[in-house]
Amino acid sequence: MKTRRSGILLHLTSLPSPFGIGDLGPGAHAFADFLSASGQSLWQVLPLTPTTSICGNSPYSSPSAFAGNELLVSPELMVRDGFLQPSHLDEAGDVQEGRTDYDAASRCKLNLIDTAFERFRDQDRWQISFQAFCAENGFWLEDYALYTALKRELDGAPWNAWPPEIRDRAPEALAYWKEHLADRILREKFAQFVFFGQWLALKAYCNQKSIQIVGDAPIYVSTDSSDVWANQEIFRLGEARQPIHVAGVPPDYFSATGQLWGNPIYDWDALRKQHFSWWILRLGFYMKLFDMIRLDHFRGFVGFWQVPFGEETAVNGEWVEAPAWEFFATLFRRFPFVPIIAEDLGVITPDVREIMSHYGFPGMKVLLFGFEGNVAENPYAPHNMVQNSVIYTGTHDNNTARGWYRQNAGEQERRKLARYLGHSVDECSVACEFVRLALMSVSNTAVIPMQDLLGLCEDARMNVPSVAHGNWEWRLKRQQVTPELAGWLLETVRLYGRA
Secondary structure (H helix, E strand, C coil): CCCCEEEEECCHHHCCCCCCCCCCCHHHHHHHHHHHHCCCCEEECCCCCCCCHHHCCCCCCCCCCCCCCHHHCCHHHHHHCCCCCHHHHCCCCCCCCCECCHHHHHHHHHHHHHHHHHHHHCCCCCHHHHHHHHHHCHHHHHHHHHHHHHHHHCCCCCHHHCCHHHHCCCHHHHHHHHHHCHHHHHHHHHHHHHHHHHHHHHHHHHHHCCCEEEEEECCCCCCCCHHHHHCHHHECECCCCCECEEEEECCCCCCCCCEEEEEECECHHHHHHCCCHHHHHHHHHHHHHCCEEEECCHHHHCEEEEEECCCCCCCCCEEEECCHHHHHHHHHHHCCCCCEEECCCCCCCHHHHHHHHHHCCCEEEEHHHCCCCCCCCCCCCHHHCCCCEEEECCCCCCCCHHHHHHHHCCHHHHHHHHHHHCCCCCCCCHHHHHHHHHHHCCCCEEEEEHHHHCCCCHHHCCCCCCCCCCCCCECCCHHHCCHHHHHHHHHHHHHCCCC
């Protein structure tokens, strides 16, 4: 983690594919080839977990902290591996190039997985590897498959609205439904078997090209998730199994009323009594999937903002201390080396800095924040960077650099940027200038969102925090990834010692 290097931030849903959404197929492997050709050694992705339309398709609001998103499964690879015949793809076609169509992708992908499952059941050649997968992942897979099958059976109702005997996991009720829904449970396990087979193959392909994967670990999980249903004792829930308090952050750069995420708060006392076993299992699982782990909202491991359930904004919350020292000591006793990037954006207190310094966790620096206020003292200005950090032009929550210049930067910020660079800048050149600033910085690691590498406008933005719908839809077009772009990036990273 002390090597000088660079990489690209691009989520899998944003890849080109003929199925309305990016996936783990040829488009992902072609992007790995582009990264290799352009001298990059990192590919950062967003969470791989399932998404739902009711949560705006956000990868940060998932029914599981472990499962893979079926929409990312590649039909083309299912044909290659024998789960499907080529003729099964005849009806598939790209719904809208440049945007993700989650509804169309769901209809296409889920039907194809159903077809593959029927073929899988009739053949013996996958059974040994399938059984091994189920045994290795049983600690989360059993609950997830049952939860997903029950959701389907009960018309999508959240688990805390299920009949009490299922909601409260009465053993006899669980045994009955496992038998009653055995076929559907098997289908859910099969989908996960295919997903993780394809993901690990992609990771191996990247690693062979000296590209490491940076994965994303959201600190919180959704109330309506298999994780909360199966582990109710480690969350602060009331008698009706609704959260007593929910997670968020106070007013900040992104929102004047804060961000009300709505996730249930952990019962850290209960976690401590279990030696943080749920978190240890989760991070150990992620270490198999990724080469580095970005811990989202790292501040919440030290102290978290809790808001009473039912509030409409995050304003009326309070900070509560978490057992960070004990948690990380337990984690590192189990895993002597955990390659963590701490997402430390926002107001960070000395106790958070102390934990990061003690364990050597690099924090994040965002250049789009660097020209606010007094630039001389701004911690995100390039001259104030530190080596043990990861510099970004922007994150998935920011506007693109060009969009920032057009929509968010005031006249003063534009003037400061021009004075800092020593020459004029406009919306056509600003993204390239930010990419160069990031790559020439002293930060050991630089990560560039693909949208900024391409100099795209605000319509390529991935997410607007606190906006429920219309996010996570931008997709890369095949013709945007060119040998000329790879050559320019390779020359630039060589110049700045990151190739």
